[in-house]
Amino acid sequence: MTTTRLMVRDLRTTFGSGASQVAAVQGVDLEIGAGETFVLLGESGSGKSVTARSILRLYDDSAKVEGSVVLGDQELVSLPESQMRSLRGRRIGMVPQDPTGALDPLRSIGSQLMEVLRVHGVASSKAEAKRRARELLSIVGIADPDRVVSSRPHQLSGGMRQRAVIAIAIACEPEVLIADEPTTALDVTVQAAVIELFRDLQEQMGMSLLMVTHDVGVAEELGGRVGVMYAGRLVETGPVSEVLSAPQHPYTRGLLASLPTPGVARGHLTVIQGRPPLTGEVTSGCAFAARCPMVQSSCRTSAPALVPVAPDRSAACPIVNTTSTASTAVTSEEMTA
Amino acid sequence: MTSIAVSGSESTQAVTHARRRGRRSLPWTVWVFGTVAGLMVLLGIFGPYISGDVTAGNLQDRLLGIGQQGHLLGTDGQGRDVLGRLVAGARPSMIAAIVPVLAAGAIGSAVGIAAGMAGQRVHSLIMRTLDVFYAFPAVLLAIAIAASLGNGTLNTVISLSIVLIPPIARIAETETMQLQGMDFMESARASGAGSVAIARRQILPNVLPALIVYCTTLVGLALVFAGGLSFLGLGVAPPNPEWGQMINEQRQYMFTNPTIALIPAVVIFAASLVFNLLGDGLRDALDIRRSTR
Amino acid sequence: MSTDGPVLVRTAEAAPDPAPSPLLEAQGISKTFGNGVRAVSNVNLSVAAGETLGIVGESGCGKSTTAKMLLRLMLPDEGRVFFDGVDVQRLRGKPLKELRRRLQVVPQNPQTSLNPRLTLHDSLAFNLRAHGYTAPDRKQRIPNLLDRVGLDPSYAQRYPHQMSGGQLQRAAIARALSTEPDLVVCDEAVSALDKSVQAQVLNLLAELQRDLGIAYVFISHDLAVVEHISDRVAVMYLGHVVEEARADDLWSDARHPYTATLLSSTPGVGHSRIVLDGELPSPANPPSGCGFRTRCPLATDACAEEWPLLTVREKSHYASCVHDDPVPLLQAALTA
Numbered sequence: 022m023t024t025t026r027l028m029v030r031d032l033r034t035t036f037g038s039g040a041s042q043v044a045a046v047q048g049v050d051l052e053i054g055a056g057e058t059f060v061l062l063g064e065s066g067s068g069k070s071v072t073a074r075s076i077l078r079l080y081d082d083s084a085k086v087e088g089s090v091v092l093g094d095q096e097l098v099s100l101p102e103s104q105m106r107s108l109r110g111r112r113i114g115m116v117p118q119d120p121t122g123a124l125d126p127l128r129s130i131g132s133q134l135m136e137v138l139r140v141h142g143v144a145s146s147k148a149e150a151k152r153r154a155r156e157l158l159s160i161v162g163i164a165d166p167d168r169v170v171s172s173r174p175h176q177l178s179g180g181m182r183q184r185a186v187i188a189i190a191i192a193c194e195p196e197v198l199i200a201d202e203p204t205t206a207l208d209v210t211v212q213a214a215v216i217e218l219f220r221d222l223q224e225q226m227g228m229s230l231l232m233v234t235h236d237v238g239v240a241e242e243l244g245g246r247v248g249v250m251y252a253g254r255l256v257e258t259g260p261v262s263e264v265l266s267a268p269q270h271p272y273t274r275g276l277l278a279s280l281p282t283p284g285v286a287r288g289h290l291t292v293i294q295g296r297p298p299l300t301g302e303v304t305s306g307c308a309f310a311a312r313c314p315m316v317q318s319s320c321r322t323s324a325p326a327l328v329p330v331a332p333d334r335s336a337a338c339p340i341v342n343t344t345s346t347a348s349t350a351v352t353s354e355e356m357t358a
Numbered sequence: 359m360t361s362i363a364v365s366g367s368e369s370t371q372a373v374t375h376a377r378r379r380g381r382r383s384l385p386w387t388v389w390v391f392g393t394v395a396g397l398m399v400l401l402g403i404f405g406p407y408i409s410g411d412v413t414a415g416n417l418q419d420r421l422l423g424i425g426q427q428g429h430l431l432g433t434d435g436q437g438r439d440v441l442g443r444l445v446a447g448a449r450p451s452m453i454a455a456i457v458p459v460l461a462a463g464a465i466g467s468a469v470g471i472a473a474g475m476a477g478q479r480v481h482s483l484i485m486r487t488l489d490v491f492y493a494f495p496a497v498l499l500a501i502a503i504a505a506s507l508g509n510g511t512l513n514t515v516i517s518l519s520i521v522l523i524p525p526i527a528r529i530a531e532t533e534t535m536q537l538q539g540m541d542f543m544e545s546a547r548a549s550g551a552g553s554v555a556i557a558r559r560q561i562l563p564n565v566l567p568a569l570i571v572y573c574t575t576l577v578g579l580a581l582v583f584a585g586g587l588s589f590l591g592l593g594v595a596p597p598n599p600e601w602g603q604m605i606n607e608q609r610q611y612m613f614t615n616p617t618i619a620l621i622p623a624v625v626i627f628a629a630s631l632v633f634n635l636l637g638d639g640l641r642d643a644l645d646i647r648r649s650t651r
Numbered sequence: 652m653s654t655d656g657p658v659l660v661r662t663a664e665a666a667p668d669p670a671p672s673p674l675l676e677a678q679g680i681s682k683t684f685g686n687g688v689r690a691v692s693n694v695n696l697s698v699a700a701g702e703t704l705g706i707v708g709e710s711g712c713g714k715s716t717t718a719k720m721l722l723r724l725m726l727p728d729e730g731r732v733f734f735d736g737v738d739v740q741r742l743r744g745k746p747l748k749e750l751r752r753r754l755q756v757v758p759q760n761p762q763t764s765l766n767p768r769l770t771l772h773d774s775l776a777f778n779l780r781a782h783g784y785t786a787p788d789r790k791q792r793i794p795n796l797l798d799r800v801g802l803d804p805s806y807a808q809r810y811p812h813q814m815s816g817g818q819l820q821r822a823a824i825a826r827a828l829s830t831e832p833d834l835v836v837c838d839e840a841v842s843a844l845d846k847s848v849q850a851q852v853l854n855l856l857a858e859l860q861r862d863l864g865i866a867y868v869f870i871s872h873d874l875a876v877v878e879h880i881s882d883r884v885a886v887m888y889l890g891h892v893v894e895e896a897r898a899d900d901l902w903s904d905a906r907h908p909y910t911a912t913l914l915s916s917t918p919g920v921g922h923s924r925i926v927l928d929g930e931l932p933s934p935a936n937p938p939s940g941c942g943f944r945t946r947c948p949l950a951t952d953a954c955a956e957e958w959p960l961l962t963v964r965e966k967s968h969y970a971s972c973v974h975d976d977p978v979p980l981l982q983a984a985l986t987a
Contacts, residue, residue, distance in 0.1 A: 064845040064846065064847060065816075065845055164929075178930050178931070178933070179710075180930050180931070181930065208709035208710050208872070208931055209709060209872060209873075209874075209913060209916045210709060210912055210913070210916070210927050210931065210946075211709075211930065211931065212916065213912075213915075213916055213924045213925070213926045213927070214926050214927065214928070216924075217924075217926050235845070235846065237846075238916060238917065242924055275847065276846060276847055279846060279847050279849075279850035280846060280850075280875065281850070281853065281875045281876050281878075281879035281880075282875060282917070283875075283878065283879075283899075283902050285879065287857045287879060287880060288853075288854050288857030288858055288860075288861065289854070289857075290850040290853055290854050290879070291850070292847070292850045292851050292854060293847045293850075294851075296815050296817055296818075296847075296848060297845055297847065297848070299815075540763040541758035541759060541760050541763045541764040542758070542763060542764055542765050542766045542774075544724065544756065544758055545756055545758060545764065545778075545823070545826065545827075546766075546777070547724055548722050548724060548751060548754070548755065548756045549751060549755075549777065549778045549781050549830075550747075550748045550750075550751025550752055550778075550781045550782060550830075551777065551778070551780070551781035552781075555777070555780070555781060559769075559773070559777055560766055560769070560777065563766070563768035563769060564766070564767070564768050
């Protein structure tokens with residue numbers, strides 16, 4: 022068992038206050054070992070981006086983040102901002118969704134890279150920073166780093182910008198890289214190359230990767246483990262290939278069945294009726310109850326817990342896993358004892 | 359660092375969702391300043407009837423101080439009641455402030471929207487013509503036009519209308535251009551509707567909020583301009599009262615009885631401020647309510 | 652500059668199934684923008700009544716520009732667009748209005764596809780009014796339209812910001828249907844929706860086609876979606892159509908390396924992703940010859956000379972590649 026790099030326990034994020042509070046994340050647990058990949062899969066409003074940003078403490082005081090996020094042996098939730106700032110970039114890197122917004126339009130890529138290197142003390146001199154910046158650009162697959170180093174963001178294509186942003190994120194060789202929908206703004210053929218880049222970087226640098234995405238294809242491509250999020254909670258976890266081939270939660274099943282793969286007759290896509298809930302819209306009972314084809318009355322009263330249903334697999338639906346309820350009941354009893 | 363206001367993300371959705379649950383009333387600024395502005399307009403309509411004839415006064419009662427002999431704000435150099443003249447003078451001031459904005463608003467928005475919808479050449483033609491007017495400082499332009507037209511409220515209204523058309527047109531044009539890139543405009547064009555219908559029913563509802571806010575603040579500006587024109591003798595001719603003209607007339611007493619010259623100035627300033635703050639409030643009111651972000 | 656392939660070559664022995672004359676047809680259309688960017692080059696497309704033509708491609712491929720030309724929102728520099736046999740460029744006045752009634756569009760972004768300041772009712776009424784439907788008429792039709800697309804008629808009083816993405820797209824579809832069109836261009840109509848909502852809207856579109864006999868031109872960058880909903884698919888790259896075939900044939904027997912690459916990115920299909928080197932070339936500065944050669948593992952010297960003609964490979968299946976059957980070669984080249 023590899024060492025755990027990032028451990029998240031009962032992460033809860035709430036926006037606003039009083040009557041208009043919105044619970045965007047309602048208790049997320051996950052663990053990523055050294056060099057492992059965890060894909061956080063979900064649609065809009067599921068809370069996946071909020072989870073990633075909460076881990077990085079990117080919200081100001083208007084959001085309340087509770088629970089525990091442990092990086093190595095360092096608890097992050099209660100860390101003072103000044104210390105958190107030195108951690109960001111150095112020990113945890115972030116690749117945001119929109120590369121254009123993440124780059125300063127007035128400065129060259131090289132200068133932005135060099136700034137990161139020098140602020141975190143990775144490079145001690147300007148010359149060294151420059152050399153390392155060029156190196157990083159070629160590591161991320163940019164064919165002519167010399168040109169890109171002196172280019173400004175608007176002079177590069179979308180794919181190049183995203184690679185530049187990835188270069189900045191990995192500049193200090195962080196232990197964990199968090200990528201928030203990094204391929205959504207890219208063309209499909211470029212996406213494939215960027216996903217492969219993430220995999221290569223992991224191999225080369227032994228980084229752990231937390232990838233947030235709504236694209237099942239990206240999850241499939243990356244491999245590792247996946248956590249399916251719905252309405253602020255994890256509804257299913259497990260190895261990507263197993264979850265995608267044999268989903269154990271009605272939502273995951275519905276989601277996969279609704280993808281237009283060949284062989285499905287036109288007009289007969291399996292549909293999850295209704296719509297995904299708005300962030301924080303559902304607060305009691307199972308969030309999926311309103312749309313679930315297998316719903317029972319018990320579902321609306323108590324939110325099912327995420328329980329193991331097989332080795333290394335968990336799901337939050339007692340109905341799907343009736344055969345394992347007996348064993349899971351025992352296991353949870355044992356665990357609380 | 360990144361804060362919540364990153365558009366398109368789930369967190370924005372969360373905050374907007376939270377915020378939307380608790381709105382639905384007009385901001386207090388709209389109520390307060392709207393009422394005051396409304397009162398001023400009423401004063402403009404009924405003022406002369408309330409004040410009576412204030413064109414002539416009793417020379418024996420001239421230059422009385424505040425509160426003396428029943429004159430709440432004293433009397434001016436000709437013995438006329440200052441308060442009475444302020445009330446009567448509200449009409450030309452309000453007319454000169456509001457009518458040009460309405461007229462320029464109608465003409466300017468039509469010109470601006472037309473420019474925004476037109477092809478490149480017509481658009482350039484219109485905008486560059488407006489730029490010519492823009493090149494002159496507004497005050498000088500107003501003075502020049504008023505001077506060439508002569509005295510009177512009507513001429514003041516005309517000159518201010520002309521001066522206000524270019525900025526309003528520019529706002530309308532900018533808003534229209536922004537809309538052109540949106541998907542629903544493409545649908546509108548594909549629907550087969552004529553340009554006028556598109557301008558009226560698709561563009562105008564979007565342009566109107568920005569225009570309303572802008573025009574409200576322009577009323578304050580027009581008020582000051584009108585006062586300035588009258589001060590220079592280009593507006594309402596004596597003995598009819600008008601706020602700016604009152605300042606001019608009583609200037610000579612600035613060092614002996616400063617209040618009679620300063621009071622009209624304060625009134626102009628206060629009235630202009632009321633409209634500006636009303637515009638601020640309207641901006642908030644029209645923004646949050648209809649925000650789609 | 653590259654020489655572009657001339658007109659589509661359809662040989663006698665592979666003549667398409669005898670079909671009625673197409674409802675919408677583009678013949679050799681091209682468009683070059685003011686800054687020299689050749690957005691669309693010599694594209695031929697046709698859609699028969701009641702069927703769906705899918706157009707798939709990534710950014711810079713020219714699909715949006717093509718859509719605009721099909722809708723007569725933009726006029727081609729070369730070539731012609733015919734609707735029901737009539738050259739649309741020639742239409743003015745009443746006949747043009749009639750075209751607009753029969754040819755509608757559903758745009759991409761649900762957040763901006765409806766006027767944010769108008770209620771749903773007003774947005775729909777606008778289209779109806781443009782074609783002379785009276786107020787009582789409108790009052791009667793609008794609730795029916797909303798119901799048809801699965802929206803409660805009470806939504807007519809809502810503003811766009813009070814509706815979700817899926818609901819907005821349904822509303823946009825209702826608006827497109829309001830004038831009883833013969834053909835609707837869906838320009839990335841489901842791309843901005845969540846996958847679970849996307850499925851609902853796709854089913855709705857299919858249902859409407861079944862019930863009302865509407866033809867679609869369905870444009871998207873998502874090949875899985877396009878193939879699902881289309882009868883025929885055209886794949887575009889850098890302003891050219893590089894492959895065109897029946898949807899099933901495209902899936903099982905792709906004849907262009909680019910098509911194969913797009914196919915490989917579909918999840919759940921089992922084959923491994925084909926990863927290309929390099930970036931999408933900018934349309935402002937395309938490579939000479941075949942635009943795909945800079946990323947194609949099978950590029951030869953001949954590829955740099957001119958963009959290959961779009962030629963027949965199988966029945967109703969056209970591709971523009973120097974290799975007759977590149978996909979097996981591609982897989983071999985990548986595993987090597």
